[in-house]
Structure formats: C-alpha cells, structure tokens
Amino acid sequence: MQNRFRTALFLFAIPSMILSACGAMITPDNRSGNPLKVLAVESFLADIAQNVAGKRVKVDTLMPAGIDPHAYQPTPQDVARIVNSQVLIINGAHFEEWLDETLQNAGGDPILIEASAGLSSRKPSANEALDPDHEGDPHFWLDPTKVISYVENLREGLTKVDPEGADIYTANAEQYIADLVELDNWIMAQVSQIPPEKRLLVTNHESFGYFADRYGFKIAGTVIPSTSSEASPSAQQMAALIDTIRQMDVRAIFLETGANSKLADQVAQETGAKVVTNLYTHSITAGGGEASSYIEMMKHNVSLIVEALK
Ligand SMILES: [Zn+2]
Known part of the structure; x- marks a missing residue:
C-alpha cells in the first residue's frame, strides 16, 4: 500500500514540484529564504536530514x-502540518503505520522520501523471539552503517525536489557519512571493552x-x-524471559526513555539483573540535553550499555 502510494507520488508530484522549485524563490545558503517545506516524522530522522539539507533547507520535526x-x-x-508540507521524510519499513490512512483522509500530497528505502529487514536468529504481528524490523537507524543508506536516500530525494541544491546536498551527505563512519569506529572501540560472551x-x-x-x-x-x-x-x-536471564546470566535490562518500567522491574527483582532506564532509541532530546542529535543519542546509549556490561 505504502509502496504504491509512494510510486504514484513520485510519478505525478515531482514534476510540479520541480516546476515550482525552478520558479525562482530558492536562494542557496539562505535557510530562511528557502520556501521548501520539509517535514521529517521522527526527531532523530529530522536531525539526520538536517545534516544533509544543511543551511539550504530547514527540516521541521513532526x-x-x-x-x-x-x-x-x-x-x-x-x-495540518503534514498536509501543508511539500516533502515528508519518513523512516519507512512499516514504522509509520498510521501514515497511509492519514494521507488518504487528509488529502495532502507531500512528496515522500523514505529514508530506509532499499534496506532489507533482518531475520531474527533462532533463539530470538519472533514477532508474528509485524512485517520486518524498522529499527535500521540503531546501526550507523545503515544510516549511510538513509543519507543517500535523503540526498537523492532532496536533489530530485530541489535540483539546484544538488552540489550542496552531495557535499553535506559526504561529510555526514564520514561522521557516521567515525561513529561506527567509536562504537566498535567502546564495545571492545565488553567481553564477547557478555x-x-x-x-x-x-x-x-x-x-x-x-x-x-546477542538479543537474549x-x-x-x-x-x-x-x-x-x-x-x-x-x-521464559526470567528463565533466559538466569540461564545466560544477563546483567542488565535496557529500557528506552518513556517506556513503562513495571514489567522490567518485576523481571529484575526475580533475576537480580539491573534495569537501565534512560536509553534514547526512538527520539533525540529537545533543546540540547544528553542526546541532542542522532550521533549524540547513539554515543549516550553505547556508553550506558558498555558501563552496564563491561
Ligand atoms: Zn521501536
């Protein structure tokens, strides 16, 4: 459904966008002067997209x-914000399950950029719990090397909508991909402090x-x-989870901020595992804070994981 919708939008919406984009108003390197209305659904995705858009376009967060x-x-x-946007950036891979219905009911026709387009869902290993209700796993962004694909899709999507910005988007994407490679190396080095069996x-x-x-x-x-x-x-x-934690001697249960800790606390009481509550996995922090960007969010999480397991 989502795919059909996107294809239709790309076929029919882009030509009119390009025409309006070429109609003069875009001023390079002038964020406030650029009329393109770009909205990203999740805050971490808006940050990644803003790195690609740079000063040329402001990316708002839904x-x-x-x-x-x-x-x-x-x-x-x-x-109303979705309807008024010209470009809507989504994670995709069924993460925004509300989107098709919203677009159909609201009647807006933003151009969709699906950040995870082209990435294929992982297959859980035999000892992981399988989720029968969901088609695949949308959480690609927790692997920075997969975010490189996000950046490439964003660069291509923004360039299609705003071809005059191509050089800027290309240069910004290149820089941010270098930052992601650096992040990946940093995580590798941090994680090496945890013995593989732990x-x-x-x-x-x-x-x-x-x-x-x-x-x-290993996802225990x-x-x-x-x-x-x-x-x-x-x-x-x-x-079964309590049994597994005991058998494998799992040290910690990690919860994203905002998660209800009641069940995890019960499991912790039964097993002696510690509950680590403040991982930022689905949102960055507003107005600065300890996870104020996608890269800071990943560093924060990795530091907590290494501290709890090393
Ligand atoms: Zn999730």
Whole structure:
C-alpha cells in the first residue's frame, strides 16, 4: 500500500514540484529564504536530514521529542502540518503505520522520501523471539552503517525536489557519512571493552537487532516480544524471559526513555539483573540535553550499555 502510494507520488508530484522549485524563490545558503517545506516524522530522522539539507533547507520535526513513535497518532494540528508540507521524510519499513490512512483522509500530497528505502529487514536468529504481528524490523537507524543508506536516500530525494541544491546536498551527505563512519569506529572501540560472551542484550521491545548484528551482541530477550512497543507479553513469555536471564546470566535490562518500567522491574527483582532506564532509541532530546542529535543519542546509549556490561 505504502509502496504504491509512494510510486504514484513520485510519478505525478515531482514534476510540479520541480516546476515550482525552478520558479525562482530558492536562494542557496539562505535557510530562511528557502520556501521548501520539509517535514521529517521522527526527531532523530529530522536531525539526520538536517545534516544533509544543511543551511539550504530547514527540516521541521513532526513528532515532539520524547514521544514513542509506535504509539503515535497524529493530532489534527499534526495532520495540518503534514498536509501543508511539500516533502515528508519518513523512516519507512512499516514504522509509520498510521501514515497511509492519514494521507488518504487528509488529502495532502507531500512528496515522500523514505529514508530506509532499499534496506532489507533482518531475520531474527533462532533463539530470538519472533514477532508474528509485524512485517520486518524498522529499527535500521540503531546501526550507523545503515544510516549511510538513509543519507543517500535523503540526498537523492532532496536533489530530485530541489535540483539546484544538488552540489550542496552531495557535499553535506559526504561529510555526514564520514561522521557516521567515525561513529561506527567509536562504537566498535567502546564495545571492545565488553567481553564477547557478555554481549547480551535484553531490551524493552525488539529494537536493537541491527545494532546487535553490527556489534556482536546477542538479543537474549525482550520484555515486550514485538518490534512494536504497543504489544504486551503473556505470563508465559515473562516466565521464559526470567528463565533466559538466569540461564545466560544477563546483567542488565535496557529500557528506552518513556517506556513503562513495571514489567522490567518485576523481571529484575526475580533475576537480580539491573534495569537501565534512560536509553534514547526512538527520539533525540529537545533543546540540547544528553542526546541532542542522532550521533549524540547513539554515543549516550553505547556508553550506558558498555558501563552496564563491561
Ligand atoms: Zn521501536
């Protein structure tokens, strides 16, 4: 559904956008003078996109910082912002499950840039809980090397909409990809402090799969056995998680900020594992703070993980 929608938009919406973009008003290196209305759904995605857009275009964020994107439903004001945007940047891979219905009902026709286009979903390994309700895992961004694909898609998408900015988007993307490679190297070095056999993750829901694959962790279990935080575990699943944590001697349960810690606290009481509560996985922090950008968010999380497991 989403794919069909996007294809249609690319075929029919872009020519008119290019015409209006060529109609004079875009001024290079003048953010306030650029009339292009670009909206990114999640705050971490807006930060990544802003790095590609640079000073040429301002990227606004739809979701307020700290919100759980899995539980999100657009308010009437949000719908108005979506309708009024010319370019809407989404993570894709079924992360924005509310989007098709919203666009159909609201009647807006923003050009969609799907940041994760072309990336294929990971297959959980045999000992990981499988999520029967969700098509694939959308959490690509927790592996910075996959964010390189996001940056390439953003560069291509912005260049199509605003061809006169091509050189700027290309140069910005190149710089940010270098920053992502540096981040990846930094994470590798940090994680090397944790002995391989202790690289066991229990998280709130299934969000760290790509991170685990990249940095040699095993997903020992999740409190919520789903790639969405909207599901809840059965008593049997809770008991199985407690068994696993005991058997594998898992040290810590990691929760993203905003997650309900009640179930994790129960598991911790039964097992002696520690609950680490303030990972930023689905949102950066507003107005500065300890995870004020995508890169800072990743560093913050890795520091907490290394501290708890080394
Ligand atoms: Zn998630």
